Amino acid sequence: MKVYKRKNRLSAQEYIDGVLQGSRVILSRAITIVESNLESDKILAKEIIQAILPHSGNSIRIGITGVPGVGKSTFIEAFGKYLTTLNHKVAILSIDPSSQRSKGSILGDKTRMEELSNNENAYIRPSSTGETLGGVANKTGESMLLCEASGYDVILVETVGVGQSETAVHGMTDFFLLLMLSGAGDELQGIKKGIMEMADMVVINKADGDNIKNSEMARLQYQNALHIFPQPDSGWTPVVTKASSTKNTGIDAVWEQVLKYKELVDQNGYFTKNRNHQKIKWMYNNINEELKHLFYGSPEIKNKLSSLEHDVVSSQVSPVKAAQYIMEDFKKSM
Amino acid sequence: MKVYKRKNRLSAQEYIDGVLQGSRVILSRAITIVESNLESDKILAKEIIQAILPHSGNSIRIGITGVPGVGKSTFIEAFGKYLTTLNHKVAILSIDPSSQRSKGSILGDKTRMEELSNNENAYIRPSSTGETLGGVANKTGESMLLCEASGYDVILVETVGVGQSETAVHGMTDFFLLLMLSGAGDELQGIKKGIMEMADMVVINKADGDNIKNSEMARLQYQNALHIFPQPDSGWTPVVTKASSTKNTGIDAVWEQVLKYKELVDQNGYFTKNRNHQKIKWMYNNINEELKHLFYGSPEIKNKLSSLEHDVVSSQVSPVKAAQYIMEDFKKSM
Numbered sequence: 132m133k134v135y136k137r138k139n140r141l142s143a144q145e146y147i148d149g150v151l152q153g154s155r156v157i158l159s160r161a162i163t164i165v166e167s168n169l170e171s172d173k174i175l176a177k178e179i180i181q182a183i184l185p186h187s188g189n190s191i192r193i194g195i196t197g198v199p200g201v202g203k204s205t206f207i208e209a210f211g212k213y214l215t216t217l218n219h220k221v222a223i224l225s226i227d228p229s230s231q232r233s234k235g236s237i238l239g240d241k242t243r244m245e246e247l248s249n250n251e252n253a254y255i256r257p258s259s260t261g262e263t264l265g266g267v268a269n270k271t272g273e274s275m276l277l278c279e280a281s282g283y284d285v286i287l288v289e290t291v292g293v294g295q296s297e298t299a300v301h302g303m304t305d306f307f308l309l310l311m312l313s314g315a316g317d318e319l320q321g322i323k324k325g326i327m328e329m330a331d332m333v334v335i336n337k338a339d340g341d342n343i344k345n346s347e348m349a350r351l352q353y354q355n356a357l358h359i360f361p362q363p364d365s366g367w368t369p370v371v372t373k374a375s376s377t378k379n380t381g382i383d384a385v386w387e388q389v390l391k392y393k394e395l396v397d398q399n400g401y402f403t404k405n406r407n408h409q410k411i412k413w414m415y416n417n418i419n420e421e422l423k424h425l426f427y428g429s430p431e432i433k434n435k436l437s438s439l440e441h442d443v444v445s446s447q448v449s450p451v452k453a454a455q456y457i458m459e460d461f462k463k464s465m
Numbered sequence: 466m467k468v469y470k471r472k473n474r475l476s477a478q479e480y481i482d483g484v485l486q487g488s489r490v491i492l493s494r495a496i497t498i499v500e501s502n503l504e505s506d507k508i509l510a511k512e513i514i515q516a517i518l519p520h521s522g523n524s525i526r527i528g529i530t531g532v533p534g535v536g537k538s539t540f541i542e543a544f545g546k547y548l549t550t551l552n553h554k555v556a557i558l559s560i561d562p563s564s565q566r567s568k569g570s571i572l573g574d575k576t577r578m579e580e581l582s583n584n585e586n587a588y589i590r591p592s593s594t595g596e597t598l599g600g601v602a603n604k605t606g607e608s609m610l611l612c613e614a615s616g617y618d619v620i621l622v623e624t625v626g627v628g629q630s631e632t633a634v635h636g637m638t639d640f641f642l643l644l645m646l647s648g649a650g651d652e653l654q655g656i657k658k659g660i661m662e663m664a665d666m667v668v669i670n671k672a673d674g675d676n677i678k679n680s681e682m683a684r685l686q687y688q689n690a691l692h693i694f695p696q697p698d699s700g701w702t703p704v705v706t707k708a709s710s711t712k713n714t715g716i717d718a719v720w721e722q723v724l725k726y727k728e729l730v731d732q733n734g735y736f737t738k739n740r741n742h743q744k745i746k747w748m749y750n751n752i753n754e755e756l757k758h759l760f761y762g763s764p765e766i767k768n769k770l771s772s773l774e775h776d777v778v779s780s781q782v783s784p785v786k787a788a789q790y791i792m793e794d795f796k797k798s799m
Contacts, residue, residue, distance in 0.1 A: 276783070423753070423756065439748065
């Protein structure tokens with residue numbers, strides 16, 4: 132493999148070649164370009180993504196979520212290591228628009244995944260920070276494409292489990308994994324509504340030592356609960372298992388379920404259908420965000436809205452009429 | 466009370482006075498104005514809504530959903546009748562953008578609620594049809610305001626339980642009731658994701674005869690399942706009860722829970738907070754729909770989008786880039 136010298140900036144073709152040839156250094160630098168907000172980098176990023184696009188997609192994308200304290204980093208370390216022993220190349224990305232690492236993003240603290248980060252078949256990339264959800268989702272999504280073009284065939288996309296980023300991760304992955312702890316109830320308060328229903332699999336983590344019996348109880352409880360949910364469009368019946376990331380038990384069973392899922396959705400056509408749907412949805416999400424930006428970004432609109440909000444709450448004007456007022460103003464300004 | 470003669474069209478003031486004085490005839494005609502798509506009616510509707518707005522809001526708004534076959538119409542008939550015996554004035558509205566009455570909307574088939582429709586303290590209004598969800602939601606929302614201004618203090622908003630209208634109903638009501646049947650599993654396939662988690666209360670209907678034992682089992686199963694959900698923002702813990710609309714059992718218990726809920730949210734301030742939030746959300750929903758209409762309504766945009774969708778699915782262009790293309794075109798056209 133060609134050795135790339137570090138220099139200030141490579142040509143688009145050098146990035147493209149490096150990514151396609153599996154250079155970790157170039158992959159990292161290409162992701163940095165994708166994450167950059169500089170205009171010149173944005174143009175470069177477009178060119179790189181456009182070129183690698185036909186080489187992307189050959190992977191299984193797994194979304195992983197769970198509240199802080201559930202043991203996401205140890206789980207991902209154990210799961211990622213297991214996958215590399217099966218000769219998979221594993222890329223680990225994260226979506227964390229809140230960007231305060233102390234809140235629980237595993238990837239800000241690489242030392243917690245030291246072994247995996249030294250594994251040549253694993254690529255760990257902390258999330259870009261200080262962004263809107265839409266911005267971070269775009270960047271993580273394009274980073275995922277770069278990783279795939281670079282030969283990574285399992286992509287783990289981590290999210291913190293307390294915000295709105297779960298829907299974004301669910302919208303860019305094939306399989307959605309929710310980590311939970313035994314003792315259902317209290318710690319669930321941190322999980323946002325709707326996340327349970329997105330899960331293709333729930334893993335009761337930290338099922339070890341004194342905790343095994345409680346974990347089995349929790350497993351049954353979740354299994355029963357998922358049973359009364361509507362079945363996902365994929366035709367898959369969500370499963371609940373237990374695992375110990377520190378004792379390394381139940382990790383292989385997670386992958387086994389992912390493979391079973393993959394077999395099902397390959398057979399029934401859902402895999403491709405869902406990927407196509409996700410691509411189109413990704414485009415429309417971008418369009419709708421841009422549209423809102425165009426409207427809500429205007430200082431006059433902002434001023435009017437805050438006074439209209441007041442009038443609506445105090446029932447001086449109806450919500451429908453308030454919307455008509457401001458849209459008329461907007462159309463005139465166009 | 467003044468007697469209103471039927472004439473082709475009343476003045477705005479006549480509608481306003483009639484509604485505020487509790488005339489059912491005028492209320493019906495005012496709702497017809499609100500539902501109309503004629504430009505002149507829209508102007509009249511605005512004036513009426515604006516005038517009655519300060520008199521609206523004095524009610525408890527209950528959303529009711531469940532798949533066809535769950536017995537919504539008999540439940541609402543029993544529940545409505547019970548409420549009138551407690552001297553409440555009950556208005557029953559529905560959201561049904563699909564508008565095919567055969568699909569299960571109770572309100573298209575008034576004969577099924579014959580007794581209630583002849584009750585002078587109940588007002589039943591079938592939903593307007595053949596509309597977008599946003600359009601129907603606006604009309605149902607404004608009809609609700611008219612009913613409140615006309616003295617109805619319990620508003621039941623029914624939805625069919627298989628579409629997207631549940632979120633709209635949840636967004637305009639204080640308390641969300643999900644009707645289910647025993648024998649969880651099969652019939653749940655009809656309930657869309659996320660609806661379970663919106664429920665403040667689940668009622669296992671048709672708990673009578675041979676079905677009592679199964680209904681109690683279902684009740685326990687749902688109670689356990691709701692237990693592991695995140696608690697709603699209201700601080701309320703959702704409850705599951707069973708009822709028989711035909712035997713008239715368990716109907717009073719539903720109202721009891723609604724009152725308990727009301728007491729809680731009055732005390733913790735959630736009631737007002739949520740109502741204010743709903744008003745503002747209603748305004749923003751309208752703005753965002755208008756914005757999308759402005760964009761997606763353009764024939765050129767439509768053409769370009771269908772070709773872009775194709776290019777995105779076949780990985781010829783990235784979703785992010787596709788969105789940029791079309792937004793540039795749109796901005797130029799402005």
